[in-house]
Amino acid sequence: MAKPRVIYWFRTDLRLHDSPALQAALDLEPEVLWPIFTWDPHYVYKSRVGVNRWQFLLDCQNDLSQSITKLNKKSKLFVLREGPQTLFPKLFKAWKPTHLVFEKDTDAYGRFRDEAITKAAKAAGVQVIIQPGRTLWDSDDIVKQHGGKPTMSITQLQAAGKKQGPVAKPIPAPESLPDPGDMPVDFEQDPPETKPDFNANYRSEKDTGYKDIAGPHGDFAIETLEELGFPPATTPHRGGETIALQALDKLIKNADYTATFQKPKTSPAQFSPQSTTLLSPFFHFGALSVRLFYWRVHQVVSSYGKGASSPPESLIGQVLFRDMYFAAQAALGQSFSQTATNPCCRFIPWHLPSKRDPKTGFTTGEYHIDKEEPEVWFQRWKYGVTGFPWIDALMRQLKEEGWIHHLGRHSVACFLTRGGCYVDWERGAEVFEEWLIDHEPACNIGNWQWLACVAFFTQYYRCYSPVSFGQKWDKNGDLIRRWIPELKKVSAKYIYEPWKMPLPDQKEAGVRVTGDGLSDPQKGTYPKPMFDFSERRGICMSAMKKAYAVGLYGNDEKVLDGSWRSLFPSPDEAEVMGEYESDFGENADNGDDGSQEEANNETSRNKRGAKSNGAESKPKKQKIEL
DNA sequence: GCTATAGTTGGTGTG
């Protein structure tokens, strides 16, 4: 029998160490092995991928390619520029592989894509081998162990993991690789769907990425940012398995840090070096195996003895959360990424809600502007000109470097949603999707749901202050000074609240606090705060209280057909009823909670109807009712 | 079925 000819399809596993899928390919003892990467229009045009994450991906691809070449001079990472659904059927004919091997992807689109590829392979008589490898445990196994339900708490994940058994031990990197086979691409290229282009704002230059399947020189070279029409990246963070392994070694050497790590005690204000490991982008691209990390940290912790931290605060705890979000996504599929149709996501009448395809129920990437003010707030949040220096510094760091500390993410996410702007968490998640170099769909969605108190977390009365939270970590405001040079000379007394600075102090610091930061910002100025935070905090909190009492979830018919409006009284009526007078000494709910301003004033509204009516129906405290 | 408690990481004020 002829020896196997294997296509190894790299995707989010850009590494050689501890790759169960690559090991499975090599276990076939193939005659030839093609290590390939395919471009996917879904990633290039239909996902939000900022220039910094592209750079990180490039780093990972280049490093992997070099590592492959070290094992076999004839081989490298061969990049093919065409969507996998159309490319593979042609490759199967042209290259005549016997096997296609890849790491399992449990993302919603990944499953859809891989199902199509698997079908095409079967039709072509090509055997498909899929191995899990992105997470500690196979996310589908975790779901099974959890009774087919999404894991919505860390204890649920831990229980399911315990049932599933120990995390797999890491597999060493291969010591050699087979030669690649011939790679004819004498077939027509199916052009990508480029419109709409979610990343159009980056493509200032000409986009030539998809011109030829084998790249501009016909050598399957790794892409450059120029070919994509992208400007240079601004992030200082570099990718690749080589530096990931070095970073891991360095971490492990510091036994005290590794064994006693407590996430809530790491500072979101610390930079160069940051207070956490910054390994997340390597996990995302698979440049570092999360199981290798797990076992090496485990070794340090178990030999450390007394004083070691434990989950959820510990380093191990951090990757457990990652598995929890992956398993939640694995169970819920695409509806995990949005409120509508999602049975585990609370419905809140946020501002700027997503538009949906009426046929599928899924969001389109566009959103409704229910009111002008929150749209301005959202833009000011996104571009770091809210007038709250702590928020603005973090957002500017995020945009330029593609990474901010986890607690910094908490702070800005709370501010945009339940703790300030009352803007839909899906808007914030989209910005993070675009800008984060470590953007992991499951974790990003899960964490936004957490912070917005729509899933995973419920204590909406715990609200991050854009002033005191930063001050707790960074009295002098060094992070602010680093990212907002306009405020560099402002005294520590005013650095978190420059609007309180008297004019003489402004003069001395060389900054004027004026304007909205968006329209024609003057040099030497910093914007005024876009609202009174404590007032907004009170409004948001009472609106959250109301929405919790109504108790709708994303899959409720009332959410999907718009009749949820009848459950939320019009703002004027609410004030007259005096139901949710703020307990914070501020105005009562003044209608800033979402599109409910559009709510009809139907008089026959059943006041006792304010409870869940969907599949999730359960008794609720009805404190809100009179 | 009930109650008590804990839950990745809040803010403020007091001692």
Place this chain on the structure above:
DNA sequence: CCACACCAACTATAG
């Protein structure tokens, strides 16, 4: 500097 109570109050889980 820290510890702690209180704020106002949700829900899953353990017992």
